[in-house]
Amino acid sequence: MYKKILALVLPITLLLSGCSKDNTDNSIDKISSVRGTLLLNSIENIYPDGLITQSINGSNHIYFDFEKMDQTVLCSKPNCMHNNAECISKVVGECPIIYNDYIYYFVSVNGVKETKNGREFYINSKLNRISLETSEIEKVTEFTDCEPRTNYLIYNDKIYFCGHDLNPTEDEYGNILSGSSGGTTFICSIDLKTGEYKNYGSVYDGDKQYEGASSSSSGHISGFYNSKIYMEYSFSKEKLDTIDLTKTDPRDVFTVMNFEFNPETETIKESILPSGSYIWGNTYVYSNYPENSSTVLYNGDKYTVDSVDSYISGKAFNYKLFLSGKWYDIKNGTEHIWNDEYKYWRVITMYEDEYILANPESTKFEKMNEEELLALDKEK
Numbered sequence: 001m002y003k004k005i006l007a008l009v010l011p012i013t014l015l016l017s018g019c020s021k022d023n024t025d026n027s028i029d030k031i032s033s034v035r036g037t038l039l040l041n042s043i044e045n046i047y048p049d050g051l052i053t054q055s056i057n058g059s060n061h062i063y064f065d066f067e068k069m070d071q072t073v074l075c076s077k078p079n080c081m082h083n084n085a086e087c088i089s090k091v092v093g094e095c096p097i098i099y100n101d102y103i104y105y106f107v108s109v110n111g112v113k114e115t116k117n118g119r120e121f122y123i124n125s126k127l128n129r130i131s132l133e134t135s136e137i138e139k140v141t142e143f144t145d146c147e148p149r150t151n152y153l154i155y156n157d158k159i160y161f162c163g164h165d166l167n168p169t170e171d172e173y174g175n176i177l178s179g180s181s182g183g184t185t186f187i188c189s190i191d192l193k194t195g196e197y198k199n200y201g202s203v204y205d206g207d208k209q210y211e212g213a214s215s216s217s218s219g220h221i222s223g224f225y226n227s228k229i230y231m232e233y234s235f236s237k238e239k240l241d242t243i244d245l246t247k248t249d250p251r252d253v254f255t256v257m258n259f260e261f262n263p264e265t266e267t268i269k270e271s272i273l274p275s276g277s278y279i280w281g282n283t284y285v286y287s288n289y290p291e292n293s294s295t296v297l298y299n300g301d302k303y304t305v306d307s308v309d310s311y312i313s314g315k316a317f318n319y320k321l322f323l324s325g326k327w328y329d330i331k332n333g334t335e336h337i338w339n340d341e342y343k344y345w346r347v348i349t350m351y352e353d354e355y356i357l358a359n360p361e362s363t364k365f366e367k368m369n370e371e372e373l374l375a376l377d378k379e380k
Contacts, residue, residue, distance in 0.1 A: 034098050038154040039224060039280060042095040043362075046349050052096060053362055061089040061096055066351035069367055074103070077135040088130055091137070095150045097159065099192065102129040104140070104159070108147040110166055112176045121168035121176045123147055127159070127190055141195040146186055151221040153229055154192075155263060160229055162203065162219050163188045185219035187231065187261050187268060200266055203233050203259055210237040216254070223279020225297075228260040232275045251289055277314040285314045285321065296321055296330045303330040315347060317355070322347040324360075338376040 034047055045052040050065045061074040075088040097104040108125040127140040146163025153160040167183025170176050185203045207213035217235035234254045243253055258275040261268050276286040284297040287310045294310040296303045305321055305328050314323055321328045324346050326337045344360045355373055357366045
């Protein structure tokens with residue numbers, strides 16, 4: 001079987017030669033025209049024709065092209081050597097967003113400042129963008145009520161995200177403490193044409209009655225389905241320091257809720273669907289835990305696969321439910337376990353009619369057709 005495989009190791013010649021408009025890989029030009037609806041995060045920053053990841057040493061962001069199955073440094077700066085702090089691939093933060101000839105990225109700082117009224121907690125968040133044509137950096141907008149979470153949805157030229165107020169609390173000595181859990185999570189948007197920022201309000205406040213929620217609650221955008229933005233919100237009713245998480249499934253500890261936001265009416269409501277592992281386009285995958293089965297909503301039909309827990313990693317393409325190292329036919333439940341070489345690999349997306357697979361570290365990728373995928377089956 002012919003395998004199209006690439007380890008994401010930057011060639012020394014690429015790092016030494018730099019790049020200019022004349023010698024930059026065509027991948028940069030290709031992704032500059034990306035538009036439409038996108039769901040992006042720092043773990044799987046996937047586009048229709050490729051993905052953004054980091055080099056193995058973590059020093060540069062890399063764009064990996066699905067058509068050519070090759071890579072380039074995510075930088076369009078003329079004569080850049082990619083080895084200093086000014087390289088675009090280093091400037092763009094944890095989760096760069098490529099859209100309509102720009103690379104967008106968030107910058108957020110927080111702390112405590114002294115004012116005439118005493119000590120105050122502050123957040124300063126900005127959305128910047130870098131032109132793929134000129135490499136110039138400009139501020140799109142800034143806001144002070146929250147810090148963005150790194151799951152972003154682009155829809156109708158707006159970027160939607162959950163923002164967190166960082167739960168500032170004052171202790172008995174007057175110290176102001178903050179953290180990434182508890183507090184309030186909002187649903188927000190920024191119009192990429194006008195720069196207008198909107199905070200639509202809290203996703204959920206009902207958890208604040210529970211003692212454990214102040215140190216455990218969190219929320220993020222989880223998908224887009226039937227023209228609605230889905231958000232998962234979870235919290236523990238009890239304090240986590242009283243629970244041994246090594247001896248229990250987190251789903252037995254955390255209350256997991258699912259909300260949907262209608263971008264047309266700008267309203268939030270709790271969804272009738274459970275939180276899902278893959279929510280995109282015409283596909284919605286969710287576990288029926290504690291029942292040992294999973295459900296796939298696909299092209300308007302509903303399928304249940306018994307003895308399978310999709311949990312947080314299940315994805316569905318072409319009537320197949322994919323988990324790490326295996327997949328199931330959602331029509332008849334047939335299990336296909338991959339051979340030892342691909343034991344922990346996973347399908348991350350599809351490009352045209354082929355499957356894109358990644359190893360557990362996301363340092364190697366392969367592109368396979370149906371025949372090649374079936375050839376991965378372990379001999380029984």
